[in-house]
Amino acid sequence: MGTLLQQIINGLSLGSVYALIAVGYSLVYSILLFSNFAHGGFLVIGGYICYGILKTFGTNIWLAGGLSLAGAGIAAVLTERLAYRPIRERTNVTLYLLIASMGMSIVIENIFVIVAGGRFRALPPVIPTAPINFFGFATTSAFDLLSLVSAVVFLGALQLFLLKTRWGLAIRAAAYDLRTAGLMGVNVNRLISIVFFVAGALAAVGGIFLSVRYTLYPQLGAITIKAFVAAVIGGLGSLPGAVVGSLILGLAEMLTAGFISSQMRDLVVFSMLVITLLVKPTGLFGKSVSEKV
Amino acid sequence: MSGYTEGIIILLCINAIAAMGVSLLTGFTGIFSLGHAAYMALGAYTTAILTIQHGVHWFPAILCGGIVAVVVAYLIGVPTLRLLGDYYAIASIGLGEAIRLILENWQSVTRGARGYPGIDPYTTLPVAAGIFIVLAIGMFNLINSRFGRACKACRDDYIASSLLGFNTARIRVVSLMISAFYCGVAGALLGGFLSFIQPVMFDMLKSTELTAVVVFGGLGSMSGALLGTAVITLVTELFRPISQYRMLIYGAVLVIVMVIRPEGIMGNRELLSWIKAPFRRKA
Amino acid sequence: MTAFFELSNVTKNFGGVQAVSSMSFSIAKGELTGLMGPNGAGKTTIFNLISGVYDPDEGSILFKGEDLVPLKTYQVTSRGIARTFQNLRLFQRSTVLENVMTSAQYHIHYTFAEGMTHLGRWRRKEKEIHEKSMDLLSRVGLADRAEQAAGTLPYGHQRRLEIARALALDPELLLLDEPAAGMNAEEVGSLNVLIRDIHRDFNLTTLVIEHHMDLVMEICPHIICMNFGAKIAEGTPDEIQNHPEVLRAYLGEEEVE
Known part of the structure; x- marks a missing residue:
C-alpha cells in the first residue's frame, strides 16, 4: 500500500515534468501544425544555463532558474526566427519545417557536446531531495513534491495566460486557424514568437527538474520523445491532452519500475504509443485534422 | 584496386541503396521518418541470424532481411499513415527506440549491446555493386511509372489526389514498405561488409544521416539522392579526423538547405532527364 | 425509377452553423445543371458532401441508385464522379502534362512489377496515358503548354487544366x-x-x-438556386430569372459584382 502510494506520487511528479515539455510542444504543434523536434534542445539549453549560473555565481536557484527560463525562451524564439520563419514565409510545406527542426535539434545538442563536453553533470544541491514521510503511509522525496507543485504552478499560469490575456485569446484563435487569426489583425509573427518563448521557458523548467533527477548531459533532450508520445496519447495539438497523456505516461513508467522491472519502463512507453496508434490514433482529446477544400 | 578503395565503393553502394529508399519516402511521397536505421537493423540482424544460426545462404537471407523490414513497416504504416499530421514521424522515433531496446535486451537471439560478430563477409564488391544496380534500375523505373506519379500526387496535394481516385493511405503505406525493403537490404549488406553488427550502429544518428543525404541531394530527385550519398560518404571519409564536428555539420546542412534551397542540389529534376526526355516523348 | 443522381434531405452543420439544411434535388442523366446562389450559400459544401470530403449529418446522396454517403473520397471517384476545385488544387510543381497524366492513368492499368521493370505492358500503356492526356490538353487548348510547370500558368488556363484533369477520369458526372x-x-x-x-x-x-447569374443562365437549361444552405428555387432559366426569392437573394449582391 505504502509503495503503491509512493510510486503514484513519483509517477505524477515525473508525469508533471513531461507535461511541462509536452504542453510547449503541443502549443507549437497546434499553431504551426508541425512537430518541432528541436523542442528537446530548449530543455537542454535551460538546464545548462541553470547549471552555469549556479556554478559561476553561487547558488541562488531563483535567479538561476529565472535566467534559465528566459534564456531558453529566447533561444526558442531565435530558433524560430532563424530556421523556421524563412521557410514559413515562403511555403506551407510542413515537411521542410520538420527537417529544419531536426537539423536544429542536432545543432543544439552538438554545440553542447563541443562546448561543454559529453560529461554527465550534477546540478549543485539547490533543490531539496530529502525524504518526506506521509503520515506513516509512504515516503517520498521533497524533490518529487516540489517538481509536482512547480509543474502545477507553471501549467496554471499558462492556463491563466491563455484564458485571461489578449495574446492568450489570439493564440487560441490561431490554434483554430492561423490564417484567420492573421486576417483578424493579429500580428502573426509576434504571436508565433510569443508561443515559442512560452514553449522554450516551460521546457527549461522541465530541463532543470530532469537534470536534478537524471543529471545533465547534451543528449538529455532525447527525453522529449516521451513528451511526444504523451502528446500523441493525449491527442496531437491538444493542451489538456498533453497534460493528461503526460500524467498517464509518468504513472505507467513509475508503476512499471516499482512493480515489474525498471528495464521495462521504456518498453511500456512504446507499447502505449503503439496501442494508442492502433486503437485511437487521434488520442484521448484529439480531433482529426481536416483541410479546407 | 586497393582494399581501401574497394571498401569505399562497397560502402557507397550500401549507403546509396538506403538513400534511394529514404528518397522514395521523403522526397517523392513527402513522409518524414526519424527511424529508418531501424529497418536497416532489421535487415542486418535477420540476415546475420539466418546465415549464422540457421545456415541459410546469404542471398535468400538478404531477401528475408528486406522482407522482415517490409512487414514491420506495414504494421507501423497502416495505423499512422492514414492520418494527416506527424503521427508517422513520431511513431518512427518510437520504432527506432523499440528496435534498439529489443536488440540490446533479447540476448539469446541478438547477443545484446556488445554486438553480433562473425558474419560471413558475403558483401564483396560484385555483390554490392550488382544488388545496387538492380535496385537502382527498379527504383528509377518505379518513379517513372504510375506508382511514381501517384506518390508525387499524394505528396503535393493529399485531398486533390484522393479526389482523383487515389487511395492515398495505401499509396503512402506501399511507399513506406518499398522504402523499408531498400533499407533492410542495405542493412543486410552492411552486416556482410563489416562482419560485425551492433545495435548502436543503427541509432537515430544513422537515421538522421540517411535523411540528411536525401535532403542535401534534393527532395524529389532520385539522382540527387545518389549524388548526395556520394558527396556525404566521401566528405565523411575525408573529415574523419574532425569527426566530433560531423553531427554539427549534418544538422547545420539540414537547416541551411531548408532555409536557402529546400529542394536540395538537384531540385526535383533528375540528372539524366536530358537522356530520358526524347525517350519519354516517344513513349 | 430512381433518378440518375439524387440528393435528399441533406443537412450539414459546422459547429452551430447550418451550412446546408434539408437540401433535395435530382438530376437526370445527360443534364447540364447549374447550382447558383450568392457567396456563402453552401454550394461548395454540397460538392464536398457529394465527393465525400465531408459526411452529411442527415440525408442521403444517391448516384445511380447507390448511396455515396458511406464511401470514401477515392471510392466516390471510382463510381464515376469527378470534380474541380474553387481554389485550384493543381500539382503546382509538376508540368501541365503530368497533371493530366496523373489522373489519365486511372483507367489505364499495368502492374506494379511492370512499372518497376519497364517490361510487359508498361511502354504501351504509358503511351496510351500520354496520348489520352495530350488529347485532353488539346481539347481545352493547352497542348502547347504541356511541358510548362502548372503553377506558372495564368489563372484562366489553370482552371481549364483542372477541367482536363477531371475529364481524364472518364467521369459520368462532372462537378465544376x-x-x-x-x-x-x-x-x-x-x-x-x-x-x-x-x-x-x-x-x-x-x-x-x-454565383454569376449570367453564366448559369446562358448555359444551363436546369437551374437550382440556393441561399443560406437551403434551396430557394428550381427550374428553367426563365423561371429562375423572374423568381422573387432569387431576385431577393441576389439583390444588392449584383451591384457589388
Missing part, C-alpha cells in the same frame, strides 16, 4: 466548382463554349456551381 472565378469577360465566354461542348461530346451529366 466556380469554373469562371477570376476570369475576365472574354475568358468566361470561351469557357461557356468549352463547358457546353465537353458536356455534349463526352456524354456527361454536369453540375456547375456558379
Whole structure:
C-alpha cells in the first residue's frame, strides 16, 4: 500500500515534468501544425544555463532558474526566427519545417557536446531531495513534491495566460486557424514568437527538474520523445491532452519500475504509443485534422 | 584496386541503396521518418541470424532481411499513415527506440549491446555493386511509372489526389514498405561488409544521416539522392579526423538547405532527364 | 425509377452553423445543371458532401441508385464522379502534362512489377496515358503548354487544366466548382463554349456551381438556386430569372459584382 502510494506520487511528479515539455510542444504543434523536434534542445539549453549560473555565481536557484527560463525562451524564439520563419514565409510545406527542426535539434545538442563536453553533470544541491514521510503511509522525496507543485504552478499560469490575456485569446484563435487569426489583425509573427518563448521557458523548467533527477548531459533532450508520445496519447495539438497523456505516461513508467522491472519502463512507453496508434490514433482529446477544400 | 578503395565503393553502394529508399519516402511521397536505421537493423540482424544460426545462404537471407523490414513497416504504416499530421514521424522515433531496446535486451537471439560478430563477409564488391544496380534500375523505373506519379500526387496535394481516385493511405503505406525493403537490404549488406553488427550502429544518428543525404541531394530527385550519398560518404571519409564536428555539420546542412534551397542540389529534376526526355516523348 | 443522381434531405452543420439544411434535388442523366446562389450559400459544401470530403449529418446522396454517403473520397471517384476545385488544387510543381497524366492513368492499368521493370505492358500503356492526356490538353487548348510547370500558368488556363484533369477520369458526372472565378469577360465566354461542348461530346451529366447569374443562365437549361444552405428555387432559366426569392437573394449582391 505504502509503495503503491509512493510510486503514484513519483509517477505524477515525473508525469508533471513531461507535461511541462509536452504542453510547449503541443502549443507549437497546434499553431504551426508541425512537430518541432528541436523542442528537446530548449530543455537542454535551460538546464545548462541553470547549471552555469549556479556554478559561476553561487547558488541562488531563483535567479538561476529565472535566467534559465528566459534564456531558453529566447533561444526558442531565435530558433524560430532563424530556421523556421524563412521557410514559413515562403511555403506551407510542413515537411521542410520538420527537417529544419531536426537539423536544429542536432545543432543544439552538438554545440553542447563541443562546448561543454559529453560529461554527465550534477546540478549543485539547490533543490531539496530529502525524504518526506506521509503520515506513516509512504515516503517520498521533497524533490518529487516540489517538481509536482512547480509543474502545477507553471501549467496554471499558462492556463491563466491563455484564458485571461489578449495574446492568450489570439493564440487560441490561431490554434483554430492561423490564417484567420492573421486576417483578424493579429500580428502573426509576434504571436508565433510569443508561443515559442512560452514553449522554450516551460521546457527549461522541465530541463532543470530532469537534470536534478537524471543529471545533465547534451543528449538529455532525447527525453522529449516521451513528451511526444504523451502528446500523441493525449491527442496531437491538444493542451489538456498533453497534460493528461503526460500524467498517464509518468504513472505507467513509475508503476512499471516499482512493480515489474525498471528495464521495462521504456518498453511500456512504446507499447502505449503503439496501442494508442492502433486503437485511437487521434488520442484521448484529439480531433482529426481536416483541410479546407 | 586497393582494399581501401574497394571498401569505399562497397560502402557507397550500401549507403546509396538506403538513400534511394529514404528518397522514395521523403522526397517523392513527402513522409518524414526519424527511424529508418531501424529497418536497416532489421535487415542486418535477420540476415546475420539466418546465415549464422540457421545456415541459410546469404542471398535468400538478404531477401528475408528486406522482407522482415517490409512487414514491420506495414504494421507501423497502416495505423499512422492514414492520418494527416506527424503521427508517422513520431511513431518512427518510437520504432527506432523499440528496435534498439529489443536488440540490446533479447540476448539469446541478438547477443545484446556488445554486438553480433562473425558474419560471413558475403558483401564483396560484385555483390554490392550488382544488388545496387538492380535496385537502382527498379527504383528509377518505379518513379517513372504510375506508382511514381501517384506518390508525387499524394505528396503535393493529399485531398486533390484522393479526389482523383487515389487511395492515398495505401499509396503512402506501399511507399513506406518499398522504402523499408531498400533499407533492410542495405542493412543486410552492411552486416556482410563489416562482419560485425551492433545495435548502436543503427541509432537515430544513422537515421538522421540517411535523411540528411536525401535532403542535401534534393527532395524529389532520385539522382540527387545518389549524388548526395556520394558527396556525404566521401566528405565523411575525408573529415574523419574532425569527426566530433560531423553531427554539427549534418544538422547545420539540414537547416541551411531548408532555409536557402529546400529542394536540395538537384531540385526535383533528375540528372539524366536530358537522356530520358526524347525517350519519354516517344513513349 | 430512381433518378440518375439524387440528393435528399441533406443537412450539414459546422459547429452551430447550418451550412446546408434539408437540401433535395435530382438530376437526370445527360443534364447540364447549374447550382447558383450568392457567396456563402453552401454550394461548395454540397460538392464536398457529394465527393465525400465531408459526411452529411442527415440525408442521403444517391448516384445511380447507390448511396455515396458511406464511401470514401477515392471510392466516390471510382463510381464515376469527378470534380474541380474553387481554389485550384493543381500539382503546382509538376508540368501541365503530368497533371493530366496523373489522373489519365486511372483507367489505364499495368502492374506494379511492370512499372518497376519497364517490361510487359508498361511502354504501351504509358503511351496510351500520354496520348489520352495530350488529347485532353488539346481539347481545352493547352497542348502547347504541356511541358510548362502548372503553377506558372495564368489563372484562366489553370482552371481549364483542372477541367482536363477531371475529364481524364472518364467521369459520368462532372462537378465544376466556380469554373469562371477570376476570369475576365472574354475568358468566361470561351469557357461557356468549352463547358457546353465537353458536356455534349463526352456524354456527361454536369453540375456547375456558379454565383454569376449570367453564366448559369446562358448555359444551363436546369437551374437550382440556393441561399443560406437551403434551396430557394428550381427550374428553367426563365423561371429562375423572374423568381422573387432569387431576385431577393441576389439583390444588392449584383451591384457589388
